[in-house]
Amino acid sequence: MFxxxxxxxxxxxxxxxxxxxxxxxxxxxLSSYRLRDGVAPVAGLSCVARDEYDALVGAIRYWPVRVGEAGVPALLLGPVAVHPTRxxxxxGALLIGYSLDRATETGWxxxxxxxxxPYYRRFGFEKVEVEFPPPTNPDRVLGRELAPGALAGLRGRVRRWTEA
Structure with missing residues (x-):
């Protein structure tokens, strides 16, 4: 029980x-950490899991980012981790599902x-054509719509939330 x-x-x-x-x-x-520098995780979406002994056994964080010249807002999921003994x-699936539901409820x-x-497709993630800071492998860049059509036409560089 968690x-x-x-x-x-x-x-x-x-x-x-x-x-x-x-x-x-x-x-x-890792290059994805450059998007997190100087930016706080999204409160309420970044979650922890504790077991029956109150030990922290899992965690997931989300960060706000902007995409393309228009600065389209998006969430950056990660990292998500589970203690090796659990x-x-x-x-991990419980944390991802729970937090994605909360992200949808809060309007992201x-x-x-x-x-x-192969792991994330079961949560509805697909490959997307956005550019992460190098040396990110483009085949590992994935996205998921929380609102219909939210990924349609999404292109460009992913940048820190605080960048103009």
Whole structure:
């Protein structure tokens, strides 16, 4: 049994430790982290999962980004991590599904991520033609509509939320 709640500032240390465990400390060198620099995760969508002992066993974060010259708003999903001792229990899928539902409820129209298509397609993600900072593999750039037609014609460079 897991309890999913919005991430709070008190969770931050544990979340960072989980991400380091799941992805190694060098994770912040990935190009997608350039889109997160100086931008706070989206409150209410970034969530943690705790088990029956109140141990943090999963986390997911979302970041606001802009796409193309028009600066179309989108969410950047990631990272999502599950503690190695709890993997294979469906917790990652639970976090993704729960948070995507909340994103839809709060009015976001589209979500982007860099990840494995075979894993994320079950959540409705498809390959999209937007440009992430190099050296991102374009075959790993995926998107999902939260509102009908929200990805239609979406093109251009993905940039930090705070960039004009």
């Amino acid at each position: 309890r999913i709640t919005p991430e709070t500032p008190d969770d931050s240390y544990e979340v960072e430790m989980l991400y380091d465990l799941a992805f190694a400390p060098g994770r912040t060198a 993997q294979g229990e469906g917790l 129209e589209r979500v982007l991520l860099v990840g494995d298509y």
